[in-house]
Amino acid sequence: MDLNWDDMRVFLAVAREESLSGAGRVLKNDPATVGRRVQRLEEALGVTLFAKSPQGYALTAEGERLLARAEQAEQSIALALEETQGQAGQLSGTVRIGAPDGCANYLLPQVCAAICDAHPGLEVQIVALPRVFNLTKREADMAIAVSPPSTGTRLTVQKITDYHLHLAAADSYLRRSPPIASLADLKAHRLIGYIPDMIFDKELDYLSEIGAERADFASNSVSVQFNWIRQGTGVGIVHDFAIPAAPGLRKVLADALSLTRSFYLIRHGDDRKVERLNRFSQALCDGLRAEVARLEALT
Numbered sequence: 001m002d003l004n005w006d007d008m009r010v011f012l013a014v015a016r017e018e019s020l021s022g023a024g025r026v027l028k029n030d031p032a033t034v035g036r037r038v039q040r041l042e043e044a045l046g047v048t049l050f051a052k053s054p055q056g057y058a059l060t061a062e063g064e065r066l067l068a069r070a071e072q073a074e075q076s077i078a079l080a081l082e083e084t085q086g087q088a089g090q091l092s093g094t095v096r097i098g099a100p101d102g103c104a105n106y107l108l109p110q111v112c113a114a115i116c117d118a119h120p121g122l123e124v125q126i127v128a129l130p131r132v133f134n135l136t137k138r139e140a141d142m143a144i145a146v147s148p149p150s151t152g153t154r155l156t157v158q159k160i161t162d163y164h165l166h167l168a169a170a171d172s173y174l175r176r177s178p179p180i181a182s183l184a185d186l187k188a189h190r191l192i193g194y195i196p197d198m199i200f201d202k203e204l205d206y207l208s209e210i211g212a213e214r215a216d217f218a219s220n221s222v223s224v225q226f227n228w229i230r231q232g233t234g235v236g237i238v239h240d241f242a243i244p245a246a247p248g249l250r251k252v253l254a255d256a257l258s259l260t261r262s263f264y265l266i267r268h269g270d271d272r273k274v275e276r277l278n279r280f281s282q283a284l285c286d287g288l289r290a291e292v293a294r295l296e297a298l299t
Contacts (some may be wrong), residue, residue, distance in 0.1 A: 005077065008070045010037045011049065015067050017058040037180030089147060095280050098140035101290075102222035103263060104128030104241040106295075108144075111287035116281070122280075142267045142281060144288075146203045152267040158281075161289040164240045164296060165206065165259040167252040172232035180235070180252050183210055189232030190216040192225050201260055206237035210257060241295035251299065263288065 013023035013034070020038075027258035034110035038057075042049050049063035059067060079158045095273060099108055104126050112124040127140055148157045167186075173179075193207040207215060215236070217228050222239070229236045230246040237259065243249055265285060271277045 005035070005073065005172055007041055008073055010160060011041060012070050012074065014038055014050065014057050015059055015070075018058065020057070045052065080103055091115075091119040091276055091280055093276065094123045094125060095142070095277070096125040096127060096140045096286070098127045098129065098143035100144065100146060100222065101128040102226075102239050102242065103144050105223050106239065106245060107288055107291050111284065111291050114287060115283050117285075141271070141277060142265060142284075145260055145264050145266055146201050149266060150262050156267045156268075156269050156272060158265045158285065160259055160263040160265050160285045161292050162262050163292050165237050165261065166240060166254050167210070168229060168238040168243060168249055169236055169252050170230055170232040170239045170246075171248045171250065172233065173229075174250075174252075183253060186210060186235060187214070192217045192228045192234045192236030194218060194225070195220050206259065209237075209259060229284065240299045241292050244295050244298045 009025070010027065011028045014020065017023045017026060021035045023034050024031040038050065045062075045066075047062040048060050049066060050057040051060055097108065097112070105128065108126050112126065116122050116124055133162065144160070149155055150157075167178075169180075180186065180189065191207065191212055191214075193212070195205060195218045196214065198220040199205050207213075217225075217233055219225050220227075222242075223237055226238060226242055226246070228234065229238060230249055235252060238249070243251070265281060267277070267281065
């Protein structure tokens, strides 16, 4: 059988989404049609590519072998398009970035806007989710994380920059609340932080740094926490780079508690050959380093 790229697109979508409905959304097609395409492909090849169950579609050994070949073909097509569509060093096409919502809200918008200003043919999509992205399933072209992955031999990891966090509160809250002269004084204050069982990375367990067992107001979203603090609800750990976005917010006990964390750029290993993504990732890292330094200097 002569396989065509359309067959591979269907196969890759099902392999990554692990369901016909998910693949249908990616391909903008109905699940029944996707299912028929998979069945025809399996019949033509004479092998079973997926083990079907109520939980979804899982690759068989034959499917895993085809996946490696299909991803090679995908990269070859991406390289060909890059060579034929490249114009005088300009970046074009769509790049999707997955990031934790603190980075996605307070850094990526302005950094990506500057990159797109320099490359008008470029479209950037920012997916802000408080969890780790699965690059193997191509949920994003690249992801920003607060710790390097412990698994994933096909991934490449690059440290972008360190950033800092401090306790902070709104002036309105501090004016009406007991004074905070030491970490022990925090027991008399309402604390804001993560929902304990929804902390997806140990680097985000900020409240344990001050010995707090729980937050009085908790969310899995950094932005929700930030808005609570900005509105004068209580005291919480805040990224220094976010503080300039909220006039009236100021650090608390800055000499007693200062946290340092890092951002990492994670990419699929096969994408190292895609010059467009290499150039974009370099511009992204440079922009993030500069923006973190600029905003932290304002606090």
